[in-house]
Amino acid sequence: MKIGVISDTHDNxxxxxKAVEIFNNEGVQLVIHAGDIIAPFAVEAMSELQCRVIAVLGNNDGEKIILARKFEDIGELHANMAQIEIGGKKIAVVHYSDSVEALAKSRQFDIVIYGHTHKIDVRKEETLIVNPGECGGWVTGKSTVALVDLDExxxxxxEL
Known part of the structure; x- marks a missing residue:
């Protein structure tokens, strides 16, 4: 089973x-957004996904009430952290990097997903840690998403 991971879309x-196209072509069962969606119209662009989206808010997500309403149609929007169980795996999703190590060391999760830094970070220790980098590409000039195979x-x- 595959899931898609995206972060820091920043209205691009x-x-x-392009990310939606990749996720649909890969047949992902779920898309996880690790924050900084920014505007409600960006959620509308994700409505073409053929699966649900679970997201957390980022530091640049301003219109929280309208974002939450838009997410009612495509999935779930969480304030600080989302805890997901899918395909027999427990996943923690946060925007900021400051709690990633503690979440991983807690051994409560198989996967910890985060965003905010705009830098790709994939580490497989006892817990898989994933930052897909930035979809928006405004900071690094590189737009990326991640595909996670939950079985393996x-x-x-x-790269988009």
Whole structure:
């Protein structure tokens, strides 16, 4: 079973649409957004996904009430942290990096997903840690998403 992981979209609609295309083509069962969606119209761009989206808010997500309403149609939006169980795996999702190590060391999760840094980070220790980098590409000039195989706990980072 595969899931898609995306973060820091920062309203870059062409890149969001490309990510949606990749996730649909790969047949992911769920997309996880690790925050910094930014505007409600970015959620509308994700409505073409053929699966649900579970997201957490990031530091730049301002219109929280409208974002939450938009997410009612496509999935779930959580304030600080989402805890997900899918495919027999427990997943923690946060935006900020400051709690990642503690979550991983807690041994309560198989996977910890985060965003915020705009830097790709894939580490497989006892807990798989995944930051897909930034979809928006505004900071690094590189737009990326990740595909996670839950059966093998393998990660493939794709450039958009």
């Amino acid at each position: 609609l062409p890149k969001i649409k 706990l393998d990660v493939e980072v794709r």
